[in-house]
Amino acid sequence: MKEDSASRFSANAVRKFVDDEAAGKPQPVKLNKVAQQVAAQYRRDTTSPVMVSGVMRLVEFCLLFISGASLFAAYVGFDTRLLWHYPVIIGGTSLLTVILFEVSDLYQIPVLLRPLSKAGRLLVLWAGAFALLAVAGFFLKISSEFSRLLFGTWFVLGFLLVFGLRLVMAQLIRRWARNGSMERRAVLVGGGQAAETLIRALERQPYNDIRICGIFDDRDDRRSPPIVAGYPKLGNINELIEFARIARIDMLIVSLPIAAEKRVLSLLKKLWVLPVDIRLSAHSNQLQFRPRSYSFIGSVPMLDIFDKPINDWDSVAKRAFDIFFSLFGIIVFSPIMLATAIAIKLDSKGPVLFKQKRHGFNNEVIEVYKFRSMHADQSDPTAKKTVTKNDPRVTRVGRFIRKTSIDELPQFFNSLVGSLSLVGPRPHAVAAQSHNLLYNEVVDGYFARHRVKPGVTGWAQINGWRGEMDTDEKIRKRTEYDLDYIENWSLWFDLKILFLTPIRLLNTENAY
Known part of the structure; x- marks a missing residue:
């Protein structure tokens, strides 16, 4: 019974609620002056605590390995027959130490803030790594072949370097927390006594990285x-x-009782389009679920409703993926892009490139580059009029490059600079319409596509939903596939879409 109650607030339940309600035409929203001032104060990105602790793991491994390798070069030199044995052992011991620190929770932000209180544990775990090294050398009967002076010196130097680094990091983390560089920004949804109780509970947490930016309530x-x-x-x-x-x-915290199911679902119907973590406060609820159902801010329990997609290290990996394959694409397709530019110039007057404003991540307006495929005086930057078959506005060269998607190749540069991703929901022009309705007026929850960066190619296009958007059904199907991509994202998924794209582009039936 308890698990069934918790599952009501899953992503699928909210989607069903969204689908079951009629979509009203959105009205323009304007913030009051106070809200505008607060929003402007938090425009700057912050550093995630998850990223800080992750970088700390990498830096400590490098510090231990480089110090050990430097001592090897100084004490033993490179003319030994154990030339590759020393680096392997030093690297393995460094990695083992980081793993021991990790399983002992020594990379948690509250721990990094108190290096003196954890110095003893650091020393014990560092000594434990050396003890395992010594045991392995004893049983393999090779310990006598290695320099005891090197490893004795490394034991002392390694501990001093790690402990010194943690003293410096504690000061840096405090400074970042004070100036707002490292924090998780939260907005409370729902006011009154429930919100006050939650705020007081959060404020009592001794090492709390949550900054409450304000409260919103209907x-x-x-x-x-x-x-x-x-x-x-x-x-x-x-x-x-x-x-x-x-x-x-970073986070929306809904401070409403779970018992108010209809009101909670009504709120989530509106909020799930945002690229943020959404949590339901369980601090003052009488219903009790299993411990694994909760996440915690300090000791304050939360029910996880939505997680921000492609967050923290996933976003780093995806950005590296974009940069590598964008550069690869630019190099490989540069002859085709050069030939296309020449053909466009010879075919009609006007610029080679066409710039169009489209919706990007979190509804930000971005400028997307394409090869110009229409006559310059008939171009439609707003995309209010959909391009149709045999459209007279399209040039001779334009028909070919649109059918083959060559007109999209300049978007490799968008991906390289970061306004687009290589793979993601395809961005639509800000004023794109279907039967005089904006796309978000046709599909309720349409803006949930913008929880991730839009892409040069996408899951919907791979499944045949590309080209003219002349029916409401096509818009709905594209949105459906885009949301499926967001929910199931992985680097392997991106790689699959990227390599399937040239194959699926051979089908030019819907490309005009």
Whole structure:
């Protein structure tokens, strides 16, 4: 019974609720002055604590390995018959030490803030790695062949370097926390007594990296006070969505009781389009679930509703993927791009490239590059009129490059600079319409596609949904495949889409 209750708030349950409700035509939303000022204050990106602790693991491994390798070069030299044995042993011991630190939770931010209190544990684990090394050498009967002076010196130097690094990092983390460079920014959804209780509980956490940026609530000031525990109510839920488009928010915490199921689902229906973690506070709820159902901020329990897709190290890996394959694509296709530019110039007057404003990550407006395929005086930067078969606006060269998707090749440069990803939901022009309706008016939850960076190619295109968007069904199917991609993203998935793209482009039936 308890697990069934928790599962009600899964992503699928929210999607079903979204699909079951009729989509109303969105109205323009404008933030009040206070909300605008607060949003502007949080425009700058922060460094994730997960990234800091991850980099710390890498730096400590490098520090231990480089110090050991330097001592090897100084004490033993490179003319020994054990030339490759020493680096392997030093590297293995360094890696084992980092693993021991990890399983002992020595990379948690609260631990990194208190290096003196954990110095003893650091020393014991470092000594443990050496003890395992000594035991292995004893049983393999090779310990006498290695320099005891080298490893004795490395034991002392390695500990001093790691401990010194942690003293420096503790000061840096405190400084980053003070100036807002390293924090998780949260907005509370729902005010009143429940929000005040949650805020007080969060404030009591001794090492809390959560910064509450404000409160949003649909209820009026009689039921939801304008100030709760010193934090202002900045607006309603529709205004929260606009606020999160401006401010770099990491988390939304819904401070409503689970028993208010209909109201919670109504809120999630609006909020799931945002690229943030969404948590439901379980601090004051009477229902109790299994411990694994919760995540925690300090000791405050939360139910995980949505996680920000492609976050932290996943985003680093995806960005590296984009840079590598974008450079590869630019090099490989540069002769085709050069020939296309010449053909466009010879075929019609006007610039070679066509720039169009489209929706990017989190609804930001980006400028996407394409080879110009229309007559310059008939180009449609807003894409209000869809290109159709035998469209007179399209040039002779334009028809060919559109059918073969050569017109999209300049987007390798968009991917290289970071406004696009190589793989992701295809970006649409900001004013693109179907039967005089904007796409987000046709598909409820359409903007959930923008929780990740848009791509040069995507899962929808691989499955045949490319070309003219002349029916509402095509828009819905594209959105469906895009959301499926976001939910199931992995680097292997990106690689699969990337290598299938040239094959699927051979089908030019819907490309005009």
